[in-house]
Amino acid sequence: MNILIDCMGGDNAPEAVVAGVKKASKEFGEKITLLGLEQKISPLVRKYGIENAEIINTSDNISAGENALHAIKSKRDSSMVVGLSMLRQGKGDAFVSAGNTGALIGAATLFARRIKGVKRIALSPIMPTKHGATILIDAGANVDYNPEFLAQFAIMGEVYMKKVHDVAEPRIGLLNVGSEDGKGHAAARETFALLKNMPINFVGNIEARDLAEHACDVLVTDGFTGNVLLKTLEGVASMMNFYLKQAINLNPSTKFAGILLKDALTEMQARVDYSQYGGAPVLGANGTVIKAHGSSSPEAFYHAIRQAIAFHKTGVNAEISRVFAS
């Protein structure tokens, strides 16, 4: 397959992106197409000694804080717009970007387009829990929504967990403020009624704290709430690491303990860091689109590429198309 890489997106672009590509390219041997400012990318490609990579020069750059809609409409020669247009034209099999999330969702909708029958594209990060992975859908693509969108998200999430995570009958949960039936605002109750009547393994309302217990495989919510959940996880993880560091730096004896625990703690942080799970699939787009975290390290970007390959090779989109056609 040919993987299109947005080299200009993310806080550490383009170097972290190219470094991640290096690792992925060595391990998986797939064809890589790098999109971005050639004069910046070429030296890095030489530095990291990447073979089998083509560079496509793009002159515009969409930055993180930019107004998404304006950016994608005015910056036609940006790595994002060019990459997603190539995806649409069959000139690539997957697109991976750590760039502006809103622009990526907008450009995926406008240039890669939606799978037939899909009403809205959703950002769907894979969340860590104590006992396995859960896909959160939607985590920010749709702050305005109606219950029908969420019912579609349930189906797309189900296909993803079946195909990529080999879960035979994914448990679908609805994020809510209590686990009993009848909880939540009107839209939540309406979504509950829709999900209950679908031929899926619907396990009912799930409270945010039960995500950590792996209460479901697919956690359905609207983009506003999902975004708050995702960013709360980031904030709490960062706060706990901050206090853990303080605890370790307390005195010579705790510092010594920190040295003994170093590897185990690094392993622990990797488990809780959802960006390590490989970024967020953009479900519903016509083509494999993976959003890597904005602050992606080379390691995180490597995982995003790994996930793009799994997404493509397990035929997630073919199955979503099939289900929505029927």
Add this chain to the structure above:
Amino acid sequence: MNILIDCMGGDNAPEAVVAGVKKASKEFGEKITLLGLEQKISPLVRKYGIENAEIINTSDNISAGENALHAIKSKRDSSMVVGLSMLRQGKGDAFVSAGNTGALIGAATLFARRIKGVKRIALSPIMPTKHGATILIDAGANVDYNPEFLAQFAIMGEVYMKKVHDVAEPRIGLLNVGSEDGKGHAAARETFALLKNMPINFVGNIEARDLAEHACDVLVTDGFTGNVLLKTLEGVASMMNFYLKQAINLNPSTKFAGILLKDALTEMQARVDYSQYGGAPVLGANGTVIKAHGSSSPEAFYHAIRQAIAFHKTGVNAEISRVFAS
């Protein structure tokens, strides 16, 4: 002052409640009125040797999973309904409960009533951050809302942080999916416009991850979103403790490190555990009402009582009344 205590609420009631009362009673010396099944409470009062406590026998019990509205309407002789009615009648100065949250909010509205001018009562836990406390308002009382409620929450939260936490000009933030102006769904944008035009120190939209950085002193949101944030914090903290335990139990050397770090880690967990901050004030009720966490330990319940005293003695409600009258 006379503090009314719901002895029947919470996972560890009545023993954890009475044990928490013991510590608070010894330290603060305020009058305590214990509400609940006398035959269960009397032996505990003797066991813990609590003086200056009166017991009021109540025969009904509202449990955690019960339908809130039905419970408070049918169980008039429950500790919750009796306690909040006493608050209304001036027979007590504060009410502290670890019981059913929905029932507490409903009963506070029905029996303690709202402060004049306040449209909705809000559940307002004090959240830990890296650098200080932030009040989250609302965390679950109002899943259906309109922007005007949220504007009132901003004012109530401001008064609380001024009075109880001595913050001269509390920074008010609106929980949103991005920090730029214009982010979020229609209700969020409308709330933003209201807050921007109020005579408060409004610092704009706040992303959930920036709560950990203490980006504001008062974080305003609707009850659905706030509840998800609160419970995500609980879940992530529990997940990190789970993985930390795994890291420590890895081998003899990490186990030894765990022993060296034990006190520092206990201190760290207490900092991240928001229930240690003293439970959640129920703002807008006519009287001091504090919701202790359902799984409150004696220590957590003690902190909830401590907070009830601070709430009452700093005159939070008198100031809210004054502001809403003007």
